[in-house]
Amino acid sequence: MEDDRNEYRLCAFVLAPMQRLYRGWRNRLHDLYKKFRTDEERLANIPEDVTPEDWKYMMAYFSSDAFQKVSKRNAANRAKLVTKHTCGTRSYAEVEESTRDPETGEKALPDQVWLIQHTKKNKEGELVWSDPKSKEIHEQLEEVVQQTQENESQMTRDDILLQVLGQKSGYFRGKGAGKKAPSKRVRYNENVQEEVQRAVEQAKESLVDSIREDVRAQLQDEVRAEIQAQMEEQVNEKVNAMIQARFAAFFETFSQSRASSCSSMNLDQEWQL
Numbered sequence: 001m002e003d004d005r006n007e008y009r010l011c012a013f014v015l016a017p018m019q020r021l022y023r024g025w026r027n028r029l030h031d032l033y034k035k036f037r038t039d040e041e042r043l044a045n046i047p048e049d050v051t052p053e054d055w056k057y058m059m060a061y062f063s064s065d066a067f068q069k070v071s072k073r074n075a076a077n078r079a080k081l082v083t084k085h086t087c088g089t090r091s092y093a094e095v096e097e098s099t100r101d102p103e104t105g106e107k108a109l110p111d112q113v114w115l116i117q118h119t120k121k122n123k124e125g126e127l128v129w130s131d132p133k134s135k136e137i138h139e140q141l142e143e144v145v146q147q148t149q150e151n152e153s154q155m156t157r158d159d160i161l162l163q164v165l166g167q168k169s170g171y172f173r174g175k176g177a178g179k180k181a182p183s184k185r186v187r188y189n190e191n192v193q194e195e196v197q198r199a200v201e202q203a204k205e206s207l208v209d210s211i212r213e214d215v216r217a218q219l220q221d222e223v224r225a226e227i228q229a230q231m232e233e234q235v236n237e238k239v240n241a242m243i244q245a246r247f248a249a250f251f252e253t254f255s256q257s258r259a260s261s262c263s264s265m266n267l268d269q270e271w272q273l
Contacts, residue, residue: 020091026058029047029050029058029062030062030071032045032047033058033059033062039059042055042059043055043056043059083118083130083131083133083134083137084118084130084131084134085117085118085130086117086118086119086120086130087117092117095113095116095117096108096113099112099113099116107157109145109157109160110141110145110157110160110161110164111138111141111142111145114134114137114138114141115127115138118130118131118134118135118138119134137164137165140164141160141161141164144160144163144164145160148160
C-alpha cells in the first residue's frame, strides 16, 4: 500500500514539470501560428523541431472552434488578473531557487523574491512594477518580514506568503503551478506541534535556570564557608604567633630581671665582707 502511494507521488512529481514544459512548447507554437495570417504563410515557416505532418495537425488544432473557445476564455481570465509576473518562461520555483546563496544555502526572503518576480528594468535601468497590486503586496510582505525579524518569529517563508496572499483551495498563491498550500488541518497540527515544542523549550529553560540558581547558591555557600574557615585559621595562626611572641618577651624580661637581682645580691655580700 505504501509502495503504491510512493509511486503515485513520484508520478505526480514527474508529470507536473512535464505538463508545464509541454504547455510552454505548445504556447510557443501557438505564438508562431498567430504570427502569420494565412495557412500558406504558416506552411512556409514550419518550426525546426516540428515535422510537416505535426505542424499541419497543430494548425488544424489551433483553428478549431474548441481551441478558440478555450483560448478566448483564458485570455479573458488573464485580463482579470490583479497581479502579473515578469518571470517570462521561468517558473516561480526557478526564480526563487535562483536567489539561493551559494555559501549559506538560504533562499531570499519572500519580499525580495516577489520583487524579482513582479518587476523589470526600463530603458533607464530603473525597476518598474508590473502592476500597482504587485507593489502593494510587496509592501505588505516587507512589513510582515520585518515584524518576524524583530519578534524573532518562527514563521516560514510559506507562512509569510499565506498571511499576506491568503489561501486558495488546491493552489499556493505566490508559488505558481505545482505548489499546493497545506490544508487547514495540516496547518493546525503544525501550529499545535510548534506550541508544544515551544512549551517544552520554555520548560527546559526554566528547569535549567532553576538548577543553575540552586548550584550557584550551593557553590556560594561552599565558597563562603571555605573562606570563613581559611580566615579563622589565619586568625588562629596570628593569635598563636602573638601569644608565643609575648611569652618569649615575658621570659626574656624575666630572665634579665633575675640575672640583675642575683648580681645585686653578690655585690651586697662582698660589701659586708
